[in-house]
Amino acid sequence: MQPRRFLVIVFGAVLVACGSRSPERTYPVQGQVIALTPDRREATVKHGEIKGLMPAMTMPYKIREKAELDAVKPGDLIDATLVIVENDAYLKNVKRVGEAPLEQPPVEAAAATAASSGFELLKPGEAVPDSAFVDQDGKKRTFRAFRGSTVVLTFIYTKCPLPTFCPLMDRHFVTLQEHLQEDPALKNVHLVTVSFDPITDTPPVLKKHARELKADLKRWTFLTGDRDDIDRFGARFGVTVSRAPNDARDITHNLRTAIVSPDGKLVKVYTGNEWTPDEILMDLKPTANARIWSSGHLVIWSLIGPLRNDQITR
Numbered sequence: 001m002q003p004r005r006f007l008v009i010v011f012g013a014v015l016v017a018c019g020s021r022s023p024e025r026t027y028p029v030q031g032q033v034i035a036l037t038p039d040r041r042e043a044t045v046k047h048g049e050i051k052g053l054m055p056a057m058t059m060p061y062k063i064r065e066k067a068e069l070d071a072v073k074p075g076d077l078i079d080a081t082l083v084i085v086e087n088d089a090y091l092k093n094v095k096r097v098g099e100a101p102l103e104q105p106p107v108e109a110a111a112a113t114a115a116s117s118g119f120e121l122l123k124p125g126e127a128v129p130d131s132a133f134v135d136q137d138g139k140k141r142t143f144r145a146f147r148g149s150t151v152v153l154t155f156i157y158t159k160c161p162l163p164t165f166c167p168l169m170d171r172h173f174v175t176l177q178e179h180l181q182e183d184p185a186l187k188n189v190h191l192v193t194v195s196f197d198p199i200t201d202t203p204p205v206l207k208k209h210a211r212e213l214k215a216d217l218k219r220w221t222f223l224t225g226d227r228d229d230i231d232r233f234g235a236r237f238g239v240t241v242s243r244a245p246n247d248a249r250d251i252t253h254n255l256r257t258a259i260v261s262p263d264g265k266l267v268k269v270y271t272g273n274e275w276t277p278d279e280i281l282m283d284l285k286p287t288a289n290a291r292i293w294s295s296g297h298l299v300i301w302s303l304i305g306p307l308r309n310d311q312i313t314r
Helices: 002-019 068-071 108-115 165-184 203-212 225-235 277-294
Strands: 023-039 042-045 057-062 076-085 087-100 132-135 140-144 150-156 190-195 220-224 239-246 247-254 256-260 267-272 299-304 311-314
Touching: 042 087, 057 087, 057 247, 068 087, 132 203, 132 225, 150 165, 150 277, 165 190, 165 277, 190 225, 203 220, 256 277, 267 277
Parallel strands: 150 190, 150 299, 190 220, 190 299
Antiparallel strands: 023 042, 023 076, 042 057, 057 311, 076 087, 132 140, 132 220, 150 256, 239 247, 247 311, 256 267
């Protein structure tokens, strides 16, 4: 009896020790406030390398304490702690330590931004332009090839480090895939994820990413391709991407997700990362039910990249 009692006590101690372990990770951050979005309690911060997490980037971060957000302004230099938990990330202990003039973007970057904003945004009912891509198997694909299916589309990049940005888009698409498999009314819907980081996200990288997400490649396609072609294509949905001329990893972008009808016309665009799978499913079913009988099936696109809940810079 003595040995048995000893084992129970040890096992209980192990459970207590494991249960007390916190899943959150913290990292020191030093940077400059570039912009504030008070209604979202966000600050866009240009920071140096966060060792063990990411290279130098400019991206939006949630600040949970309103007093800390109210105490800073664009141009302020700050010290803070980045907290990352399983499905969230935010700054705490934000302290103003100085001030510096905001850096003006290079002429080339400004020109690129102006050029990208020159693309007219698609309106619901307008035909989505065709574009060339390469899928996760290295095969050439065009957007037109998805005609006859309803498409849900989003932009991401696989190296995105924060769980509330591109990884959230991935998780939402995993949830959508589960519903597509379970609901016969959505059997002809197709998911598409497009990366706007073709240098890193080669077909083998996207294939590995798909495996990690347990993506059914018959229902969910991952695309890459020519950088400029992807930028032009994404711009029609409101996606903006700018890259630092001295560091290909330093990318600033926003997030867009869209539904495209089986005849290739825009149905709806979702801005940022605040949409939910339930919202898309609600919008998807009437479209699918109305189109399946006449057009075959519905396609869903997902495009990959970094930024504020609506935009990130890496």
